[in-house]
Amino acid sequence: MKISAQEEFGLRCLLQLARASAAGESLTLAQIAEREGISVANAGKLMWILNKAGLVRSQRGIKGGYYLARPASEIHLNQVIRVLDGERVDSHCKSYAGVLDACVHTGDCGIRPVIVELHQIVDNALSDITLSQLLDTEANVDAALHQIHITKQRSEQRA
Amino acid sequence: MKISAQEEFGLRCLLQLARASAAGESLTLAQIAEREGISVANAGKLMWILNKAGLVRSQRGIKGGYYLARPASEIHLNQVIRVLDGERVDSHCKSYAGVLDACVHTGDCGIRPVIVELHQIVDNALSDITLSQLLDTEANVDAALHQIHITKQRSEQRA
């Protein structure tokens, strides 16, 4: 259970764009790459993925660059992760079938619900966090996340 | 955010042992491998990891085999995952540093709390599930997991 490099760096780059967009600016690939310490080529690949998914927009030409497609407060982390993950969210059992296919095709499996539930929990937790919330200091972000967690539980309790 | 093959197959093999132990039996490598559709060598590797971590015990010799070190009801999934994950739980930012080390060494980072919180949420969710709970039918397991989720929220609410 870990976060891939694409998810990690993609999210970081998005945060850079979020910061820039607060000042109404756009960032070129070279700027993004320099600020995150990755190669220009790699930044280009990440931006291509994010652009294709509609999370960022690009302006070509001599005064071009990248900027967020929507305000940072309207971009939720679960969308970001899903995009950077290559949409492989629902392919667990298909890929880890081994030689036998007993586990895949036999309807009754005790592990599948665990996997499904786990992804729901993660997705649910991430859906409450927006890019704009991550622009604060680490201490404040941490406090905000805990606050969200508690609030969430209360609202679910009422439901 | 995905589950590695080691985690998936390791958990499956543990479930096989849990089933066998209910009948007071132990399983050989060949039996485990056949039941999960993986190679004997791979099963051996997984069992070695689980044995080293103290989750299973092995009996050598002609009547040997593997069995759970503890009752299935006392083995929680978060322990299993942590073992199979190679204890890499707290190495996120160290590995994804890129060329610059700004993100790693600069105290203030908005992403780190997200990663930490996420892992806590996952670990927390898994800690409520035991191996014995996964031996039921898929429908029952699914129902049980939802039940746990709700119960958990209530108890946290009181705290």
Next chain:
DNA sequence: GCTAAACCTTACTTTAAAGTCAACTTTCAA
């Protein structure tokens, strides 16, 4: 319209994880 800056796209190379193989050691039972 030219030109240079900047993004777009595909293909290739590198690298780390997963899986396999083969030789070794231990144990039990005849």
Next chain:
DNA sequence: TTGAAAGTTGACTTTAAAGTAAGGTTTAGC
């Protein structure tokens, strides 16, 4: 005591993800 079953270990091979490179396409400005 001896041999076969079974686990242990480390090295090797395979494979998929990550990263890189190069050429193509679009746009702003002159």
